[in-house]
Amino acid sequence: MTDRVVAVVVAYNRRELLQQTLDALAAQTRAADAVVVVDNASTDGSSGVARRHDLGPEVVRxxxxxxGAGGFAAGIAHALEGFAADLVWLMDDDTIPTPTALAQLLRAREEYPGRPALLASRAVWHDGREHPMNTPRERPFVAPELRRRAERAGAVPVRTASFVSLLVDAGAVRREGLPMAAYFIWNDDFEYSARLLRHRVGLYVPASVVEHRTKTFGASDVDPGERFYFEIRNKVWMFAHSRAFGLAGTVLYGGSSVRRWVRTIGRSGERGVLVRAGWRGLRDALAARPAPTTRVLADLPVSAAVELVEDGAARG
Structure with a gap:
């Protein structure tokens, strides 16, 4: 029986790019069985673009x-509860899949002798360079046999990945729950993929290619300005409260994050802005834990689906 794949696109005020994303989904050699567009209260008519598209996506306004964190949590829950998805294919509205992107992810999943919790595509910028914002982190200390299994499927074992074309197994979602909507933006995909992959297999599939059409080329630590608040707050939340890492992982990735913060501030032309934003993020992270996703999304049309997924995961 063929797995049911539901693509989830989170959109916010980028109607032209959303049109291109939907065009690319319509051109897949292996089409998704359904497409859900989560419109995060856009004011530019993004919902209308989606509703008028020949692909016929369901629009969740x-x-x-x-x-992004709340949008993906809402979209995943709706895909599972509204469409009985076996696999959920996640992407932002600036992600343009090449025609074989989904087919290559499914090929690698079929050829791998096991059941990966997620598979990630290779993200490139519009000029073909590999996008530094979306490079998955390889899993350290992988046993040689497990690495060979991945290689035979044309893949690399990874520990974390981004939401820029991520194919997630519904069974893993039902056991681990949804992304943390309280994060709002930044590190939600880092935390969620790490949580899914703490005791499971994740694969990076270079043959599956998508374009990530950001305005500029670079990683997220290039002068983030006021958004540095979310980088600090969410990372502290993650290392203090998430079950994504054990002690060794917290030390390893926590130390790497601190070094990155120092490097980001040192390179910035707005050091004062970053220091103040980072201090607010640290203060707020220490003042309170992240609110549960059910509470963050409680007043929205997806609340019932979110509760079903989260309650099921809590019951184990």
Missing amino acids: LERNTG
């Missing part, structure tokens, strides 16, 4: 902007 949120009355307020929940950020």
Whole structure:
């Protein structure tokens, strides 16, 4: 029986790019079985673009902007509860899949002798360079036999990945729950993929290619300005409260994050802005734990689906 794949696109005020994303989904050699567009309270007519598209996606319009974190949590829950998805294919509205992107992810999944919790595509910028914002982190200390299994499927074992074309197994979602909507933006995909992959297999599939059409080329640590608040707050939340890492992982990735923060501030032309934003992020992270995703999305049309997924995961 063929697995049911539901693509989830989170959109916010980028109607032209959303049109291109939907065009690319329509051109897949292996089409998704359904497409859900989560419109994060866009004001530019993004919902209308989606509703008029020949692909016929279902549009979930949120009355307020929940950020990428809330949008993906809402979309995953709706895909599982509204469409009985076996696999959920996640992407932002600036992700343009090449025609074989989904087919290559499914090929690698079929050829791998096991059941990966997620598979990630290779993200490139519009000029073909590999996008530094979306490079998955390889899993350290992989046993040689497990690495060979991945290689035979044309893949690399990874520990984390981004939401820029991520194929997630519904069974893993039902056991681990949804992304943390309280994060709003930044590190939600880092935390979620790490949580899914703490005791499971994740694969990076270079043959599956998508374009990530950001305005500029670079990683997220290039002068983030006020958004540095979310980088600090969410990372502290993750290392303090998430079950994504054990002690060794917290030390390893926590130390790497601190070095990155120092490097980001040192290179910035707005050091004062970053220091103040980072201090607010640290203060807020220490003042309170992240609110549960059910509470963050409680007033939205997806709340019932979110509760079903989260309650099921809590019951184990």
